[in-house]
Amino acid sequence: MSIDFEALTAKQNFPLWEQTPEDVLKTANELIEKQKNLFDKIAATEEPTLDNLLKPFAELNNKDAFPESQVTFYQYVSTNKELRDASTKAEELIEESSITEWSRPEVYKVFQKLYDAVKDTDIDPESKRYLKKSVTAFKRNGLALPEETREKIKKLKVELSNLSVQFAKNLNEEKGFVLFTKKELDGVPEDVIGSYSKAEQDGEEKLKVTFKYPDILPLLKHAHNGNTRKTAYIAYNNRCSENAPILEQIIKVRYELGQLLEYDTYSDFVLEERMAKKKEVVLDFLSDLRTKLTPVATVELEELLKLKNDDLKSRGLEPEDKVYAWDSAYYNELLLEKKYSVDNIKIAEYFPLESTVNKMLGFYETIFDIKFVRIEKPAKGAVWHEDVQQFAVYKNIKHGEPRQEFIGWIYFDLHPREGKYGHAANFGLGPGYLEDDGKTRHTPVTALVCNFTKPTPEKPSLLKHDEVTTFFHELGHGIHNIISQTRYARFHGTRVERDFVETPSQMLEYWTWSKDEIKGLSSHYKTGEPIDDDLVDKLIKTKHVNTGIFNLRQLFFGIFDMQVHTIKDKKDLDELDLFKKWNSLREDITLISSDNNPTKGYSSFGHIAGGYESGYYGYLYSLVYAADIYYTLFKKDPMNVESGIRYRDIILTRGGSRDSIDNLKELLGRAPNAQAFLQEIFG
Numbered sequence: 001m002s003i004d005f006e007a008l009t010a011k012q013n014f015p016l017w018e019q020t021p022e023d024v025l026k027t028a029n030e031l032i033e034k035q036k037n038l039f040d041k042i043a044a045t046e047e048p049t050l051d052n053l054l055k056p057f058a059e060l061n062n063k064d065a066f067p068e069s070q071v072t073f074y075q076y077v078s079t080n081k082e083l084r085d086a087s088t089k090a091e092e093l094i095e096e097s098s099i100t101e102w103s104r105p106e107v108y109k110v111f112q113k114l115y116d117a118v119k120d121t122d123i124d125p126e127s128k129r130y131l132k133k134s135v136t137a138f139k140r141n142g143l144a145l146p147e148e149t150r151e152k153i154k155k156l157k158v159e160l161s162n163l164s165v166q167f168a169k170n171l172n173e174e175k176g177f178v179l180f181t182k183k184e185l186d187g188v189p190e191d192v193i194g195s196y197s198k199a200e201q202d203g204e205e206k207l208k209v210t211f212k213y214p215d216i217l218p219l220l221k222h223a224h225n226g227n228t229r230k231t232a233y234i235a236y237n238n239r240c241s242e243n244a245p246i247l248e249q250i251i252k253v254r255y256e257l258g259q260l261l262e263y264d265t266y267s268d269f270v271l272e273e274r275m276a277k278k279k280e281v282v283l284d285f286l287s288d289l290r291t292k293l294t295p296v297a298t299v300e301l302e303e304l305l306k307l308k309n310d311d312l313k314s315r316g317l318e319p320e321d322k323v324y325a326w327d328s329a330y331y332n333e334l335l336l337e338k339k340y341s342v343d344n345i346k347i348a349e350y351f352p353l354e355s356t357v358n359k360m361l362g363f364y365e366t367i368f369d370i371k372f373v374r375i376e377k378p379a380k381g382a383v384w385h386e387d388v389q390q391f392a393v394y395k396n397i398k399h400g401e402p403r404q405e406f407i408g409w410i411y412f413d414l415h416p417r418e419g420k421y422g423h424a425a426n427f428g429l430g431p432g433y434l435e436d437d438g439k440t441r442h443t444p445v446t447a448l449v450c451n452f453t454k455p456t457p458e459k460p461s462l463l464k465h466d467e468v469t470t471f472f473h474e475l476g477h478g479i480h481n482i483i484s485q486t487r488y489a490r491f492h493g494t495r496v497e498r499d500f501v502e503t504p505s506q507m508l509e510y511w512t513w514s515k516d517e518i519k520g521l522s523s524h525y526k527t528g529e530p531i532d533d534d535l536v537d538k539l540i541k542t543k544h545v546n547t548g549i550f551n552l553r554q555l556f557f558g559i560f561d562m563q564v565h566t567i568k569d570k571k572d573l574d575e576l577d578l579f580k581k582w583n584s585l586r587e588d589i590t591l592i593s594s595d596n597n598p599t600k601g602y603s604s605f606g607h608i609a610g611g612y613e614s615g616y617y618g619y620l621y622s623l624v625y626a627a628d629i630y631y632t633l634f635k636k637d638p639m640n641v642e643s644g645i646r647y648r649d650i651i652l653t654r655g656g657s658r659d660s661i662d663n664l665k666e667l668l669g670r671a672p673n674a675q676a677f678l679q680e681i682f683g
Helices: 005-010 021-043 050-077 081-101 105-118 125-140 147-173 190-195 213-222 226-237 243-260 266-271 279-314 328-338 344-348 353-368 465-483 503-513 515-521 533-541 547-565 570-575 578-590 618-634 641-652 660-668 675-682
Strands: 177-180 197-201 204-210 370-374 389-397 403-413 425-430 445-449
Touching: 005 370, 005 389, 005 403, 021 050, 021 081, 021 105, 050 081, 050 105, 050 125, 050 147, 050 425, 050 445, 081 147, 105 125, 147 243, 177 226, 190 213, 204 213, 213 226, 213 328, 243 266, 243 547, 243 570, 243 578, 266 279, 266 547, 279 328, 279 547, 279 618, 344 465, 344 533, 353 370, 353 465, 353 515, 353 641, 370 403, 370 465, 403 465, 425 465, 445 465, 465 503, 465 641, 503 515, 503 618, 515 533, 547 578, 547 618, 618 641, 618 660, 618 675, 641 660
Parallel strands: 403 445
Antiparallel strands: 177 204, 197 204, 370 389, 389 403, 425 445
16 A cells, blocks of 8 residues: 655644744743743642642643754754844753752652652653652752752852853854965865865965864865864864863862762762763773773874875875874875775765765664655745755554554754854754643654765765764664654653763664665765675775774763863862863873874863763763674664664663663663673774
8 A cells, every 4th residue: 555645744743943033032931931830830739649740740841842942953053143142042041940940949849749659659650750850850959958058059050051052152153264275285185175265365365174074074184284284183173262261160160069969079960860870980981991992092003103104205204203183084094095995085976965865764764664755845934944854754553554653853954054063963852742632642853963065066965984974873863853752751762861872873873884784875976886895895894993093082082071070179170270181181091192282172072061061971881882782683684674673662762761771671681781892892
């Protein structure tokens, strides 16, 4: 039986993206007023029940989740600066109000009273979990502490929120660039050079290299001139220097919060809600991994140094005794080309963005038994920019008469532009949940925001293999948000423990290193031919080339993050020199010299300013779970639909409605372990 998806999709409601700056602030104030009114009612409730407390509380959070996400999302994607500014202001207002409401002891007491009454009863587990998490959130705001302390905590949390928002705003609005002559850019692919805008400096025509990925990364990977790479690297890592004092203040505020909340360190406060639970677990994990990776990276750097000096000699230049920070990407590319005969520019020809994305969607359709339907001509106001693609997603229903169930909207915003978020991320804009009738499902909305090269009249956007992996990863987050089916928005999709949230996406990255799957994704932009076996085999052999160097860099971010959040004494905080710590740790851990050219790289470390504080370790920590899942369920047969559906239903569908460790044990049939991870990394 064929399904008319066009007719089916026409029946689905979709959000509109036509708000003005005034609309954004009006919506924000309405959301604030609604929350305040509800909390006033809860505070006045003498005999709380599931019907008069949990039901209206959940209903408000369910229904307001999307409008709140929408008005705060514009700051990352809108071309209108006034709208971006209004979006940032809306986030500040909403956060400040939320902190105030969640700091009300009279509301906390009502929640605690209801939880005490039902915690030993047989109410549904997700409702009990919701109540428990809510009570915990109040306690973590200091509601069990004296009034004077509570007021200090509230003020600090407002300050922290505003600082984090400003840090992100500065990053989004960043417009830095470096100017070079065409000669200085020798080695950078011609199509990249052709995309650089022209500028004049001292009467000489130069090319403008911005700090957006499609501009700066090809330079660092391909520019033959070491001074060009050095200049670009230093400028890039000093971008957004106005964020440096903001991060310094953020760390001080977090320290004060940890102390007021009576935790040993701020890290202890954060990790209480993570899978790792304790800072000692994280620090031991990072230390052990560093011990294992350092000798591997040492050998890799020796090989890169030899390659560097052979290259310098071939060009009539003097040898050098170190591989510098601006050398690693360039000589990594050269190593792939010389030793492994891998040409990433040539490989990219097999991955034109449009067809590669379509093939990726086909993979996800097979593995998870779902269907994507692209809206070829989005309705007026259906997307926030003309580049954005809109898809409806359906799930196959097997019981009874075979049919398709609409399960959500997903958007792809894939090219850079001024004022747009500069990295790659998934934004879970609108969570799914069960409507008040307990039967009808409110469907989710999610968006992938990336920065891939824009197509030109001569050539489509071509994805490097690492960009294919990046998109597969972010699509994994998007699918997590679409497939999840929880009762409450609070637990929907990626709203799991922070040190597990990357696991589903990291697990799916394995598909981009599997021979049959790579070939299936490929299609030469001129001929349509799939990538040949020889090229794929060579590419796969490079999966763990310089893995020590790469993972030590990740360890550096994680260790820096942990060190600034595990400060115990005020004296140590007062003596903290972020600039010195960042640069000394970077050289010490990564083993790569900056030749005495320190930078303020922490001023663009967006993760640490909001969301991943004392949590960056999670990128490495969750790799352990990702490897365990892939090796157990998919390594022998990556496209096994039965395994895909089992994984979908146990991990993705449940979102955060259960502890992730319990889902993992059910999926694997045992407790997770690090054997697959260590085998994958070290062989």
